[in-house]
Structure formats: C-alpha cells, structure tokens
Amino acid sequence: MLVRIPLWLLGSAFLLFIVLTILFNLHLLFLSELLLRVTTKIWFSGGVLLSLNGLAVIAHRIIRQLMMFFSVQSRFQRRLLFNLAKQAQFDLLHAGKAHYINYFCDLKRRHLLKVNDRKHILLLIKSIKQNLNNKRHKLPQAAFKQYRQQLKLYTRQQNLDNLLELQELLVTLL
Amino acid sequence: MPDLKQWALNCLNFWYLAKDKNLQWQQTHQDQEQLLKQSKAFAQKNLEAQLKTRSVQLEHEIALLRETHHAQLTMHKTKCKQDINDYKQYLDALDQLKAAIQNSYTHLPSAVAFTIHHHAKYLLNAMWEAKSNDEKMHREIQLIRFMSTVHEDARLYLEGATEQQLPENTLNMIQQK
Numbered sequence: 001m002l003v004r005i006p007l008w009l010l011g012s013a014f015l016l017f018i019v020l021t022i023l024f025n026l027h028l029l030f031l032s033e034l035l036l037r038v039t040t041k042i043w044f045s046g047g048v049l050l051s052l053n054g055l056a057v058i059a060h061r062i063i064r065q066l067m068m069f070f071s072v073q074s075r076f077q078r079r080l081l082f083n084l085a086k087q088a089q090f091d092l093l094h095a096g097k098a099h100y101i102n103y104f105c106d107l108k109r110r111h112l113l114k115v116n117d118r119k120h121i122l123l124l125i126k127s128i129k130q131n132l133n134n135k136r137h138k139l140p141q142a143a144f145k146q147y148r149q150q151l152k153l154y155t156r157q158q159n160l161d162n163l164l165e166l167q168e169l170l171v172t173l174l
Numbered sequence: 175m176p177d178l179k180q181w182a183l184n185c186l187n188f189w190y191l192a193k194d195k196n197l198q199w200q201q202t203h204q205d206q207e208q209l210l211k212q213s214k215a216f217a218q219k220n221l222e223a224q225l226k227t228r229s230v231q232l233e234h235e236i237a238l239l240r241e242t243h244h245a246q247l248t249m250h251k252t253k254c255k256q257d258i259n260d261y262k263q264y265l266d267a268l269d270q271l272k273a274a275i276q277n278s279y280t281h282l283p284s285a286v287a288f289t290i291h292h293h294a295k296y297l298l299n300a301m302w303e304a305k306s307n308d309e310k311m312h313r314e315i316q317l318i319r320f321m322s323t324v325h326e327d328a329r330l331y332l333e334g335a336t337e338q339q340l341p342e343n344t345l346n347m348i349q350q351k
C-alpha cells in the first residue's frame with residue numbers, strides 16, 4: 001500500500017510532463033508554467049516518499065535480523081556451537097601440553113647425558129694425554145705430533161667415539 | 175474510445191476475479207494453515223529445548239574433560255620426573271660399573287674400561303629412545319644382561335675363579351653388537 005502512493009505520484013507526474021510538453025508546443029506558456037510547478041512538486045514528493053519507503057524497508061529488515069539474532073533459538077544454537085568449539089580446543093590443548101611436557105623431559109634427559117658425557121670425555125682426554133706423554137720417546141716425532149693434533153681436534157669437537165678410537169689405537173700400538 | 179473503456183473494464187474484472195479466487199482458496203485452507211502454524215511453533219519449542227539440553231550436557235562434559243585432562247597431565251608430569259630420576263640412577267650405576275671394572279682389573283687399560291662403559295651407555299640410550307614397548311623390553315634385557323656379565327666377570331676374577339686376565343665375556347658381547 002505504502003509503495004503505491006509514491007508510484008502513483010511518479011506516474012501522474014510523468015503524465016503531467018507529457019501534457020506540459022503538449023501545452024508548451026501549443027504556446028500556452030502561462031498554463032505550461034503553472035503545470036510545470038505543480039508537476040515538479042508532485043515528482044519531488046513521489047521521489048521523497050519512495051526514498052522514505054526504501055529506508056523504512058531497510059530499517060525493518062535490520063530490526064528483524066536483530067530480533068532473529070537475539071531470539072531464543074539463535075542464542076541456544078550459538079551457545080551449543082561455542083561449547084563444541086571449546087571441547088575441540090580442550091582436546092588440542094591437552095595434546096599440546098602433553099607434547100610440551102615430553103619435550104622438556106627429553107631436554108632434561110639430554111642435558112644429564114651431556115653432563116655425563118663431558119665428565120667422561122675429560123677423563124678420557126686426561127688418560128690419552130698421559131698415555132701419549134708416557135710413550136713420547138717410543139713414538140716417531142711425526143706420529144706423536146699427528147696424534148697430538150688429533151687429540152686437540154677431538155677435544156674441540158668433544159667427539160667421544162673418535163677419542164675412544166684414538167685411545168684404543170695408542171694402546172694397541174705399543 | 176468505447177474499445178479502450180471495454181478493455182479497461184475487462185482488466186478490472188480480471189483483477190477482481192483473481193482476488194476472489196485467492197480469498198476462496200485461503201478460506202478453504204484456513205484449517206491447514208492454522209495446523210501448519212501450530213506445528214511450526216511446536217517444532218521451534220522442541221528444537222529450543224533440545225539445543226538447551228545438549229548445551230548443558232556439553233558444558234558438563236567440558237567440566238569433566240577439564241578435570242580428566244588435569245589429572246592425566248599431573249600423572250604424566252610425575253611419570254616424567256620419575257623417568258628422569260631413573261635415568262640419573264642408570265647413569266650413576268654405569269659410572270659405578272666402570273669404577274668396579276677399574277678396581278677389579280687394575281692392570282686393565284683405561285681404554286677397555288671406557289669402551290665397556292661407552293657400550294653400556296649406548297644400550298641405555300637405545301632402550302630409552304625405543305619407540306615401541308617390545309623394542310624397549312628387548313633393549314632393557316640386553317642392558318641388564320650386559321651389566322650382569324660385567325659384574326660376573328669382575329666377581330670371578332676377584333675370586334680367582336677364572337684364568338682370564340680380561341673380562342672376555344663382556345668383550346665378546348661388545349663384539350657381537
């Protein structure tokens with residue numbers, strides 16, 4: 001109903017414009033000027049009413065959407081989805097925390113191993129140095145230098161396997 | 175002009191006829207429309223009740239899950255701490271093993287003692303890093319067997335029950351690796 005009024009106004013304004021053109025062509029200037037004023041006012045009113053109608057429709061839609069958003073069903077649905085997401089999040093968090101604990105446990109173990117290895121490497125280096133010094137006179141100069149250089153290199157690298165091999169080599173040599 | 179008038183009247187009659195038919199249809203199906211509205215409202219109420227129940231159930235499950243996870247994580251932390259302590263004790267045991275070899279076989283080159291200790295540590299780490307329980311058990315048995323062999327060799331040597339000057343059984347086990 002509300003849309004019809006502005007549409008009627010616009011339709012009648014359009015017809016009046018046609019009549020206006022005919023009157024203008026018939027050189028009835030006074031009448032055409034009078035009709036022009038009336039027609040423009042009708043056209044303007046129809047346009048304004050149509051715009052107001054559009055705004056009212058938009059406002060109505062917005063209010064309806066808001067009412068749907070705050071309706072009981074939507075609220076319960078949102079609450080349910082939130083709880084489902086929270087449940088999934090809890091599972092992920094638990095897996096993450098367990099992984100975190102495992103990681104730091106492994107880190108501690110590796111630290112203990114490293115400390116223990118360092119202790120034994122120092123003892124091994126001391127033993128190799130003692131061995132080399134004891135056998136200095138029995139070994140050729142070049143070989144002695146080579147073994148000393150190897151010892152320095154493996155000490156820097158903290159390489160237990162190579163140090164053991166060097167120690168075994170020195171033991172089997174002489 | 176009369177044709178235009180007749181045409182306009184026909185259009186108007188057609189419009190009223192359409193409106194009458196619409197009104198008659200609505201009147202005949204009034205009961206069905208009412209029933210539809212009622213069942214729609216009922217279904218909506220039903221859905222709301224179900225959503226509410228499910229939501230409350232989920233909240234309860236989440237609270238339960240929170241407690242369960244907390245308990246599981248606490249147990250896991252305790253187990254990890256215990257594992258670290260066990261590992262530390264294993265390392266101390268291996269150090270004692272090395273000391274025992276060096277004290278028993280005084281003439282033994284330190285290289286041999288170091289090698290035995292190194293092998294024992296290798297077995298310990300292999301056991302600790304095993305992925306499956308079966309592999310872990312297998313490695314644990316290997317380690318225990320190795321440590322027993324070392325202690326046995328040292329005991330026999332100290333008691334003079336063997337003529338071997340070196341812990342031969344231990345060295346054989348290392349070579350078999």
